[in-house]
Amino acid sequence: SQQGEEDPQALSIQEGENATMNCSYKTSINNLQWYRQNSGRGLVHLILIRSNEREKHSGRLRVTLDTSKKSSSLLITASRAADTASYFCATASSGYSTLTFGKGTMLLVSP
């Protein structure tokens, strides 16, 4: 079963613009992670934010977490064509490595 729901399902922007994706989840979590997947290949880990953190940065990525609303957002600044991919949020509960994924957001960045 899906824990998270990403919004929007698809996003199309121009290079240089910012892309924001949102994720909502249902149960309490230990951490929330964002992954990228290029065209049916393996998942690449982007960033992990723990339940006691509110914001985290990594390069052009900014992730926020609001545990009271059970939601997270991923911001990619100054998007590039190479950022074109599907982005998934995944939650992990305490004591387990198991991830529960959302359905993902397909991001298309046009040159």
Next chain:
Amino acid sequence: KAGVTQTPRYLIKTRGQQVTLSCSPISGHRSVSWYQQTPGQGLQFLFEYFSETQRNKGNFPGRFSGRQFSNSRSEMNVSTLELGDSALYLCASSITNNEQFFGPGTRLTVL
């Protein structure tokens, strides 16, 4: 360090056959998880192994099984294949409760 490797990368089987997929985790990672990805159901957790023991199991029928060896390498087996088993099977390794590192996946097609 070498990444997670999965073999084979592509596989074509017919209904009723069985299949075994292999995963070699990153050196030092003792947790190995398996996920199934389909267009309809998205990414779904199959099972997780830690130190040769199944630690967690998803909601899949008993036709799906797995094991982990003393060197942390893992295999999953699907018996009596059905058309609906066609999917990308992803293996991930991790240090418990941290980010998971995914392999490139095995694309299984059942005819």
